[in-house]
Amino acid sequence: MSTAPHTFRTYVAENLDALQSDPAREVFVHQERRVTAGEFRDLVYRSARALRAHGIGRGQTVTLLCGNLPETIAVRYAAHLLGCRVNHLYNKLSAESQAAIVRDVETRALIVDPRYLERAVEITEAAPVPDVLVLGPAKIGADLLELAAAQSAEPLVGDARPDDVCTIRHTGGTTGHPKGICTTHEQVQSFRGSIVESEEEAPRLLVCTTLAHAAGMITDSVLRGGGCVVLLEEFDPGAVLDAIERHRISHLFLLPPLLYQLMDHPDSAERDTSSLRSISYGGCQSSPTRIADAIRRFGPVLVQFYGQNEAGGISLLMPEDHDPKRPDRLRSAGKVLPQVxxxxxxxxxxxxxxxxxxxxxxxxxMLMKEYWKQPELTAEVLRDGWLHTGDIGFLDGEGYLTVVDRIKDMIVVVGGHVYTTELEDLINSHPQVRQSAVYGVRDADRMERVHATVVPVPGSGLDAQQLRDFVREERGAMYVPAEITFVQALPLTDAGKPDKKQLRLQAEREHTTA
Structure with missing residues (x-):
């Protein structure tokens, strides 16, 4: 057995070194609270020692039930420094789903944001864990911040190894039971290439989506790149516009439905968004019509990112390719990354x-290591070093990649099949439509019927027959939805994707009771 010294450095160690260069600089803003690089770095080391004192270490799972707090990032860094696996729960999942995940990933310690104490009680009653640690005083568990304050802030050598699982990140559950996607520390290092880090001027990132999703990874890049992160608890278009103006935000990440809400806000055109240098979007299919609207509203600052938790980054559509006169280009996911x-x-x-x-x-x-405790599914998706994404797409002659649909979302109908994203693009191009979600619902004969849930322009008077006629004329009878439902807003997952699972269940219930 080798006795060579352990030299592997995690993303945490490298980020903490970057923070050491200027300990007085502001790295987090949360409400009226400001955290410096030195304070954050000290909290990471103190928290790591407090976790270790509780017997928590390499190869164990730490699960976070936390919102968008500086302490959420600090405790993730502390756990990763010790070589723990970290699982960050989506806060809008049901208690039953959260408990199932806590149990499944063999949680050693549940770390809780004080605002979620009631939910923590529900979870641990269904899935007991050895330790509950709270980011503040509470009636259940120990106060992790109090324990950390008693520890040394001296640098701590990490225990993680390259092939150790760093993160177990669950799918949003929009197509079934969430799968645990295992990514190693070495794979996380491979994902470091970021447009945020390549800029000369220090970025100011606004986080307004959950840190359990892409916003957490972008935060890591900003901290490493010398920037500052402004944290909002959740997305609210008015609050986002306020924060951009007040904090001179340069970088913003949104899923497409949230981007549409931002530009549709009645104050959007009057607010000062001139500080924005990059609005990155991704996570679900976008509408070329609405993206063209966003370009006209915010300028040449949009960057589309296509990737998966299983695959890491895949492609980018850069600002220079965001041409409102080229809907075909806006429909694409850009060019494949050089290392992919x-x-x-x-x-x-x-x-x-x-x-x-x-x-x-x-x-x-960047490919994942495996699905947590699902070897058969892992073997189905990972074959001969290639990850099968489950997305349907094509490459054009210029090397641009277009994602057409999810294989599971494609609707098989009499006479052929309907790509949901193509129909959404068409419906969204109607001048009286703001957003739409298309999905298949099986009828009593187990045949799929095309359903569309549509957010119309307020006061437009748009009706279902008008939309059906529009679709029939533009695409043909096969694409005409059997059912069209109008809503004020689409239901979204915790990450901000249209929740087609919920829409499909609602439609099925309505058919059952009809």
Missing amino acids: EVAIRDESGRDLPTGEHGEICVRSA
């Missing part, structure tokens, strides 16, 4: 030529 290989394959695994639709398969150093 993409192949478009048919069901037999054969590579397809340029322009043909097939499954997007990816090979890179």
Whole structure:
């Protein structure tokens, strides 16, 4: 057995070194509270020692039930420094779903934001854990911040190894039971390439979506790149506009439905958003029509990111490719990243030529290690070093990748199949539509019927027959939705994606009771 000294450095160690260079600089703003680099760094080391004193260490799972707080990032860093696996729960999942995840990932310690204490009680009654640690005083568990305050803030050598699982990140559960996606520390290091880090001027990032999703990874890049992170607890378009103006925000990440809400806010055109240098968006399909609106509203600052938790980053559509006169280009996910290989394959695994639709398969150093405790599913998705994304797409002659649909979302109808994203693009192009979600619902004969839930322009008077006529004229009878429901807003997952699972269940219940 080798006795060579352990030299692997995690992303946490490298970020903490970057923070050491200027301990007085402001790195977090939360409400009226401001945290310096030195204070944050000290909190990470103190928290790591407090966790270790509780017997928590390498190879164990720490689960976070936390909102968007500086302490949420600090305790994640502390756990990763010790070599723990970290699982961050989506806060809007049901208590039953959260308890199932806590149990499944073999949680050693549940770390709780004081605002979620009642939910923590529900979870631990259903899935007991050895330790409950709270980010503040509470009637249950120990106060982790009090324990940390008694520890030394001296630098701590980390215990993590390259192939240790760093993060177990669960899917949002929009297509079934969430899967635990395991990513190693080495794979996290491979994901470090970030447009945020490459800029000369220090970024000011606004986080207004959950830190359990992409916002957490972008935060890591900003801290490493010498920037500051302003934290909002959740997305509210008015509050986001206020924060951009007040804090001179330069970088913002939004899922497309939230981007639409931001530009549709009645005050959007009057607010000062001139500080924005980058609005990155992704996580679900976007509408070329609405993205063109966003370009006209915010300027040439949009960057589309296409990736998956399983695959890491796959492609980017840069600002110079965001041309409102090129809906075909806006429909694409941009060019494949230099360190990534993409192949478009048919069901037999054969590579397809340029322009043909097939499954997007990816090979890179960023691929997940496995699905947590699901070896058969892992083997199905990871084959010969290639990850099968479950997305249908194609590459064009210029190397731009277009994602057409999820294989599971594609609706099989009499006469062919309907790509949900193509129909959404068409519906969204109607001048009296703001957003839409298209999904399949099985009828009593187990045949799929096309359903559309639509957010109309307020006061437009748009009705279902007008939309059906529009779709029939533009795309043909096969694409005409059997059912159209109008709503004021689409239900969204914790991450900000349209919750088609909820919409589908609602439609199925309505059919059952009809």
